Every structure is written in structure tokens, then in C-alpha cells.
Amino acid sequence: MLENPRSPRVRAVAKLAKRSAREETGLFLLEGPQAVREAIACRPEAIVDLFVTPTAIERHADLREGAAAVGVEVVFASEHVIEAMADTVTPQGIIAVARQFPTSLRDVLAEAPRLIAICEEVRDPGNLGTIIRAADAAGADAVVLTGRTVDPYNPKVVRATTGSLFHIPISRGGELEGAVSAIRGAGLRVVAADVKGEDLLSARAAGELALPTAWLFGNEARGLEEGALALADAALRLPIYGSAESLNLATAASVCLYESAFAQRSV
Numbered sequence: 717m718l719e720n721p722r723s724p725r726v727r728a729v730a731k732l733a734k735r736s737a738r739e740e741t742g743l744f745l746l747e748g749p750q751a752v753r754e755a756i757a758c759r760p761e762a763i764v765d766l767f768v769t770p771t772a773i774e775r776h777a778d779l780r781e782g783a784a785a786v787g788v789e790v791v792f793a794s795e796h797v798i799e800a801m802a803d804t805v806t807p808q809g810i811i812a813v814a815r816q817f818p819t820s821l822r823d824v825l826a827e828a829p830r831l832i833a834i835c836e837e838v839r840d841p842g843n844l845g846t847i848i849r850a851a852d853a854a855g856a857d858a859v860v861l862t863g864r865t866v867d868p869y870n871p872k873v874v875r876a877t878t879g880s881l882f883h884i885p886i887s888r889g890g891e892l893e894g895a896v897s898a899i900r901g902a903g904l905r906v907v908a909a910d911v912k913g914e915d916l917l918s919a920r921a922a923g924e925l926a927l928p929t930a931w932l933f934g935n936e937a938r939g940l941e942e943g944a945l946a947l948a949d950a951a952l953r954l955p956i957y958g959s960a961e962s963l964n965l966a967t968a969a970s971v972c973l974y975e976s977a978f979a980q981r982s983v
Contacts, residue, residue, distance in 0.1 A: 718767065718793040721800035729765070729801040729813055735867050738816070744869035746812040747804055749776045754879030755814055760786035765813040767793045767801065772809025779810065803871035816869055819885035821860060821895060825902040829857030831976050832904060832930040833969065836892050836944055837863045840936050844868065845876020846966035847933065852880035854970075854977040860930075861888035862895050896947045899930045906948045908932040908940055909972050911962070913951030916975065924950070925979035931972050936965045 718726065731737040732745040743764060746752055749772075755763055756779065766788050773780050773790065783790055793801075793811075801811050824832070833851045838844050844866050851859050859868075866873060868886050887895075896906050905927050907919075919925055932948055934940030945951055954968055963971075 718791060718797045721794075721796045726797055726800050729767070729811065732813065733803045733871055735870070738867065738869050742816050743813050744816055744874065745801075745803060745871050746814055746874060747802055747810070747871065748808045748875070749779060749810050750879055751874060751881075752779060752810050752812045753782065754882045755812060756782040756786060756788065758882040759814070759817060760788060762814040762817055763788050763812055764815060765791060767791050767798065767811045769793060769795055769798055769809040771795075776810065804875075818868075818889075819858070819887050821887040821890060821898055824858040824860065824885050824887050825898060827857060829902070829904065830928040830980060831856040831973065832858050832860055832899060833973060834860045834862060834892070834895065834899070834906070834930055834932045835865045836932060836940065837935040837938075838865045838933060838965065840965075841866050841870045841872035842876050843936060843964070843966040845873040845878075847969045848873070848877045848884065848886065849880040850966065850970035850973055852877075852884045854973040856884065856973055856977075858885040858887060860890075860895055860899070861886065862890055862892040892944055893947060896930075896932075900949070904928040904930045905950070906930045906932055907972075908934075908945050908948035908951040909953070909968055910934070910940055910945060910951040911953050913953040916952040916954055916972070919950070919952050920975060920979065923979070925976050926983045929976050931969070931976065933965060933969050933972075 738744050798807050848859050
């Protein structure tokens with residue numbers, strides 16, 4: 717059992733909370749039973765280490781069985797060791813280290829996608845994680861990250877996806893103009909979500925949302941820059957019927973993605 721929270725092995729895991737360590741090693745941190753369960757089910761080959769407390773493994777016996785079935789060794793660790801490794805304040809006694817698995821945009825487009833979420837300069841980890849989760853739930857084919865969008869392997873992003881990180885291809889690192897050009901070349905219409913756009917209900921009525929679509933979402937505070945908006949084929953806004961000043965980015969993105977999912981499935 718690992719019992720020394722200051723050991724080199726423990727410190728190496730804890731460092732993965734920092735982007736520099738993730739970029740250097742190509743690894744990232746998974747916390748909690750749900751994230752680890754999805755990793756075992758969907759990408760067991762990505763798991764490098766799995767650390768658990770005896771108490772946690774008793775509560776989640778299925779994880780031990782699942783790990784054994786795919787050849788992942790369980791390493792027992794003390795509560796203090798798990799606390800030293802974790803990014804959360806109150807860890808749940810289960811932490812894994814996994815290899816990153818980004819997908820190239822070329823591979824995404826080779827699968828003839830019909831629904832994509834593009835995130836340009838999305839900086840809040842919770843928002844990005846929720847958008848990835850919503851895209852997965854809506855049956856989108858991929859999430860494309862451009863500009864200075866937050867690292868999808870940031871621990872807060874990983875937690876916010878609640879396992880969806882392992883379900884949907886994620887392409888990252890490109891510039892928006894090149895990504896939009898490639899996506900449009902693959903036959904998708906690029907639609908910006910913007911408060912100055914046309915009413916989404918009009919686009920719905922015209923049947924536009926049933927077309928293969930890449931939704932373009934911008935920064936939480938500034939939205940999309942004029943140059944980014946100019947790259948889109950259209951800009952749509954969600955109507956606000958109550959007194960709210962605006963919608964949270966992740967909430968708006970969820971609605972937009974589901975609008976397209978409904979329209980595409982009704983054709």
C-alpha cells in the first residue's frame with residue numbers, strides 16, 4: 717500500500733493538475749468512481765495507474781472487477797496519499813492516471829459527421845466540460861477546440877464531463893479559420909451562436925437546423941470576435957422570454973445542440 721504522501725510517485729500524480737506536467741507527460745488525472753468507470757469501459761488501454769483506498773473499493777466493488785477484467789492493476793493507497801494526489805478538496809478515494817487521446821480534425825471529418833460543436837476561446841473549465849457532456853448527450857459526432865480554449869484534460873473539465881470525455885472525439889489545438897474551412901469542406905454548415913444573430917426559431921421553421929451543422933461557440937465574457945463571426949455561414953440567437961440578462965454559455969450550447977439533434981432526427 718502507498719502510505720507516504722510525499723513520495724516521488726505521489727508527487728508525480730499530483731503534478732498532473734498543472735497543464736505543463738500534462739503536456740510534458742501526455743498524461744492526465746481522473747478522479748472519482750464515475751470517471752474511472754467510464755475509462756475502464758471505453759478506453760481501458762489509456763489507464764496507466766489506478767489508486768484506491770480500501771474503503772472506496774469496498775463501496776465500488778464493480779470497479780475492482782472491471783479493472784481486473786481489462787488487466788488494470790489496482791494499487792491500494794491511504795486516505796492521505798489520495799488527498800495529496802487529488803485536485804478536489806474532498807476526493808472520493810479513487811484516482812487514476814491515464815494517457816491523453818486527442819483526435820485529429822482530419823479523422824473527425826473522415827467519419828462524415830452531421831453535428832459538431834466548435835469551441836473558440838472557451839476558457840472556463842466547467843463550461844467546456846458541460847459542453848462536451850451536452851454534445852455527447854445530443855449525439856454530436858465531435859467537439860473541436862480552437863484558439864486558447866481551455867485544455868480538455870484539465871481536471872475540472874474532466875470532472876464536468878462526467879465520463880463523456882471517453883465517449884466523443886475531441887480535436888484540439890488548431891486555429892479557427894483553418895478548422896472552419898475544413899469543416900465546411902466536409903459539407904457542414906457553420907452556425908455561430910451569437911446574441912446579435914437571427915432568431916433560432918426562424919431557422920427551425922425553415923428547416924435549416926436539420927442540415928449537417930457545426931455550431932460555433934465563443935468566449936464566456938466576450939462572445940465571438942467579429943472576425944470569428946465572419947467565418948460562419950449564419951448566426952443565430954436563443955430568444956429570452958423572461959427577465960434574465962443572458963444565458964450561461966454551456967446552457968445555451970446545450971439548447972443549440974439539442975435543437976439540431978431534434979431537427980436532424982425528425983427528418
